[in-house]
Amino acid sequence: MTRARIPTPVPAQAILVLVFLALTMAPQALAVSGIDSQAAANPQHRGAASEQTATPSRDDGERYLDKFLFHERPFLFQTLWRAGVIATGGGDLGEILTVASQITDGDTESWRQAWNGMAMKLRANADAFLASGHTQSAMQAYFRATNAFRAAGVYEYGDERGVLAWQEGRDTFMKAAALSKGCIQPVRIPYEQTTLPGYLATPDNSRKKRPLFLLQTGLDGTAEDLYFLLGVEIVKRGYACLIFEGPGQGEMIIKQGLPFRPDWEKVVTPVVDFAMTLPGVDAGRMAIFGPSMSVPRALAFEKRIKWGIVDGGVWSVYDGTLKQLPEAIRKIVDSPDQAATVDALVTQEMGKSLGFRHAINQRLWIFKAESPSDLFRKLKPYTVADTVGTIEAEMLVVNSSADKVNDSFAQAKLFYNALVSRKTYLEFDASQGAQSHCQVGAPLVASENMLNWLDERAKP
Secondary structure: OOOOOOOOOOHHHHHHHHHHHHHHOOOOOOOOEEEEOOOOOOOOOOOOOOOOOOOOOOOOOOHHHHHOOOOOHHHHHHHHHHHHHHHHOOOOHHHHHHHHHOOOOOOHHHHHHHHHHHHHHHHHHHHHHHHOOOHHHHHHHHHHHHHHHHHHOOOOOOOHHHHHHHHHHHHHHHHHHHOOOOOEEEEEEEEOOEEEEEEEEOOOOOOOOEEEEEEEOOOOOOHHHHHHHHHHHHHHOOOEEEEEOOOOOHHHHHOOOOOOOOOOHHHHHHHHHHHOOOOOEEEEEEEEEEEOOOHHHHHOOOOOOOEEEEEOOOOEHHHHHHHOOOHHHHOOOOOHHHHHHHHHHHHHHHOOOHHHHHHHHHHHHHOOOOOHHHHHHHHOOOEOOOOHHHOOOEEEEEEEOOOOHHHHHHHHHHHHHHOOOOEEEEEEOHHHOOOOHHHOOOHHHHHHHHHHHHHHHHOO
16 A cells, blocks of 8 residues: 655644644444344344354554654654543543654654653653642643653663663653552452552542453553553443553563463453452453453453453464564574574564564564564464363454554454354454544544443443
């Protein structure tokens, strides 16, 4: 697909971008296809009653992003992510456009500097508000600073600058949480010889019994990300929300050096054990959400969770990764005697593409792989093929019509069709700008539909 090369906007161009956003991201009718097996007919979630398999259509994808500030797709995706959480208090449009106008397209150092500059301004504003007794303004500015620091470090994989950006973002989130009147509480969850970091978010600081929504991030997210992407809307509906990070995610890889593990039930079961001790939790009404990976594997073993929402429905991380590799690498990637050649070819491709370089470098870090060929070997156990049939929780499988990450569009359909428990399929397309991976840029569109599904089963 040929993409228009749009120059990086200067401040005068920001007005045009604002008009574009208003036109392309305004509410329209959401195209959602749904199949709910063994459930009451509901046109929002069902297709024809006789349908038994998911047959989503593939739309033309993300061409609208070509008009959005940058030509480089990783920059587009990350900017859309920041713009999406404006609705949940994670950013402000003028701030995001100002940062974008300072970035040289494809230059990760200019990206870091621009976002870091905005983050420091927001933190300084928040500190001044707090010193003057304006706690609500301080909390809001700290929240936006959190996301700006997070954006600043997104291309810094565990080096000093990346660790600093993460720590400063964590610190500003903690400051905001301290101003939430007890509605956001940091927690430490016992896990093997250490603890998992997390937050318990509630509508108020009472001990009223509420359904609990466990919220975990995916391949490249943090607990703070998830608060804005879904946690805010969960709490608005009256649920308690326990957000946590596991190995390979956030603090667990940055500070503790613990990489991803395929047996994710060993992570989720301690979280459920901890959740059962929390005051005000209705243990009989527990749900879990996970973007991209891990939750389906955990649900095959952890039976105390009644409902699961999987956004992406990954079937095999290895197979999905191979789909994104050039054919010359795919042909030899499984040959041990070709490891050096695989590494050389991957390194060559990394020099051609920011997106490919970003994906490989990030995965080398979070899986603690020594080389690309070692990384591909380590991805093989990450599959639900041998466990999907033992999932008992009722499932909502969410898909996005232009999801290009790890072959997620096709894999979500495969995962849905293999489920034997009660299940619903929900697909987003381009009609409301929710067609990208994990509906990035459209968290309200996503949460409205996902949480409606949960409300029908576990409404507080």
